[in-house]
Amino acid sequence: MANTEKKEKKKFQFKMPHTYVILISIMVLMLVLTHIIPAGEYDRVEDPVSGKMVVVADSYHEIDVEAPGIFDLFLALQEGYVDAADIMFLIIFAYGFVYVLTKNGTMDAALGTMVRKIGSRVSLLIPITMLVLGILGSTMGIYEEVYGLFPVFVGIFMALGYDAIVGGAIIFLGVSIGYAAGTTNPYNIAVAQDVAGVELYSGMEFRWVIFIAFEALAIFYVMRYAHRVKADPSRSLLKGIAVDSVEMKGINSLDEVKMTTRQKLCLLEFFGVIGFLTYSVLELGWYVNEIAALFLMAMVIAGIISGYSATEICKTFIESTKSMVSSMLIVGFTRGILILMKQGCITDTIVYGLVTVLDGASKYVAAYGMLFLQNIIKFFINGSTSQATITMPIMAPTAELVGLSKQIAVLAYQFGNGFADCFWPTSCALCCGLMGGVPLNKWYRFVTPLFLMMLALEFVFMTIAVWIGY
Numbered sequence: 001m002a003n004t005e006k007k008e009k010k011k012f013q014f015k016m017p018h019t020y021v022i023l024i025s026i027m028v029l030m031l032v033l034t035h036i037i038p039a040g041e042y043d044r045v046e047d048p049v050s051g052k053m054v055v056v057a058d059s060y061h062e063i064d065v066e067a068p069g070i071f072d073l074f075l076a077l078q079e080g081y082v083d084a085a086d087i088m089f090l091i092i093f094a095y096g097f098v099y100v101l102t103k104n105g106t107m108d109a110a111l112g113t114m115v116r117k118i119g120s121r122v123s124l125l126i127p128i129t130m131l132v133l134g135i136l137g138s139t140m141g142i143y144e145e146v147y148g149l150f151p152v153f154v155g156i157f158m159a160l161g162y163d164a165i166v167g168g169a170i171i172f173l174g175v176s177i178g179y180a181a182g183t184t185n186p187y188n189i190a191v192a193q194d195v196a197g198v199e200l201y202s203g204m205e206f207r208w209v210i211f212i213a214f215e216a217l218a219i220f221y222v223m224r225y226a227h228r229v230k231a232d233p234s235r236s237l238l239k240g241i242a243v244d245s246v247e248m249k250g251i252n253s254l255d256e257v258k259m260t261t262r263q264k265l266c267l268l269e270f271f272g273v274i275g276f277l278t279y280s281v282l283e284l285g286w287y288v289n290e291i292a293a294l295f296l297m298a299m300v301i302a303g304i305i306s307g308y309s310a311t312e313i314c315k316t317f318i319e320s321t322k323s324m325v326s327s328m329l330i331v332g333f334t335r336g337i338l339i340l341m342k343q344g345c346i347t348d349t350i351v352y353g354l355v356t357v358l359d360g361a362s363k364y365v366a367a368y369g370m371l372f373l374q375n376i377i378k379f380f381i382n383g384s385t386s387q388a389t390i391t392m393p394i395m396a397p398t399a400e401l402v403g404l405s406k407q408i409a410v411l412a413y414q415f416g417n418g419f420a421d422c423f424w425p426t427s428c429a430l431c432c433g434l435m436g437g438v439p440l441n442k443w444y445r446f447v448t449p450l451f452l453m454m455l456a457l458e459f460v461f462m463t464i465a466v467w468i469g470y
Contacts (some may be wrong), residue, residue, distance in 0.1 A: 022441075062349075099319065110259070127320045177419065273294065375415075
């Protein structure tokens with residue numbers, strides 16, 4: 001009897017589908033919505049200050065657009081791969097560089113040296129790295145530029161006895177939370193305040209408090225999970241799951257690895273590339289294409305330093321691409337979802353429908369409502385600048401109508417646009433791929449408690465903002 005009950009439990013046990021199945025399901029849902037939700041759009045005009053196209057409030061109108069069909073779903077997926085080609089090749093080239101450094105033993109030797117130097121203090125790399133990336137994201141708006149670091153940190157932290165989630169979360173949460181808690185971020189705060197008609201970078205002190213609170217929460221959360229995995233690897237969420245990461249020696253054997261002259265030169269190149277990457281992004285205005293080319297060049301140079309022939313470099317590069325195909329393909333799915341929504345012209349309609357809910361609301365209810373709506377809208381709009389130019393011309397006047405400042409509307413946008421990045425699949429699926437193909441369901445098991453804590457913290461800060469008349 002007991003065996004029968006166990007079989008019944010197993011029979012009805014829910015199993016999270018594959019990441020691709022989840023993303024395809026979202027695409028199908030968007031296709032269905034384009035046939036249910038009326039197509040519509042707001043009029044847009046060029047903002048004389050920023051030069052960006054912004055929405056004209058109260059200009060929403062329905063338009064006659066043919067909803068996409070079944071064939072368009074597959075076409076959107078193909079167009080998504082074309083549209084995301086720059087990111088896909090950045091993934092390939094960045095991983096190719098790391099793969100060469102791993103194959104020639106540079107990474108193992110460098111980690112062995114680090115283990116000998118810092119010993120038990122290796123966990124300090126987590127808060128230091130997250131804080132540095134957070135500051136860069138908060139002040140300079142760094143985000144996509146760190147994509148090439150994912151395979152580096154996943155490999156490093158797996159070698160140090162952690163798992164791929166730890167290495168990926170350090171990069172993803174560090175930079176995304178810093179970006180969301182923007183202080184002088186030109187891509188979210190500057191654009192949103194400009195469109196809303198708020199003095200540029202006003203309210204800076206309050207946003208620094210927000211940055212410290214959210215970054216501290218994320219660092220504590222990642223370090224707590226990392227400590228648990230390090231102490232007992234069986235408690236890893238990825239137990240029994242292979243991710244597409246470089247293979248490293250175990251942490252116990254790293255201490256014995258010594259560096260050769262070639263490996264020292266390769267390590268010097270590695271730090272030179274990271275340093276020049278930071279400089280070029282901040283000072284030269286480099287973006288995805290230039291960064292991808294830098295990693296490709298670095299891979300070739302690393303191969304030459306390692307003593308590889310031209311043929312060996314090419315074969316090594318081909319080897320590296322094999323394990324990144326599944327990660328790379330995720331990018332096309334996420335872009336395909338957005339393309340399908342754009343074809344059906346339902347994004348503006350969804351924004352219009354959600355904002356009308358705020359009519360006649362009280363101050364606190366309106367503030368919470370704007371925060372909630374911006375989180376929902378983030379699912380349908382990819383890109384902080386796009387969300388700012390679409391929602392702020394509507395949210396800012398709405399805030400004033402209920403007695404709130406436009407600054408509150410900007411804060412709601414900042415929270416809803418930024419912190420949801422780590423949760424909505426249209427955003428986090430890409431970074432799961434960059435982590436070496438971490439299953440989306442495993443990422444959700446890891447990040448959902450943190451996201452709920454951050455959401456609660458968002459409501460706390462919104463309450464304080466309304467109370468002090470921010």
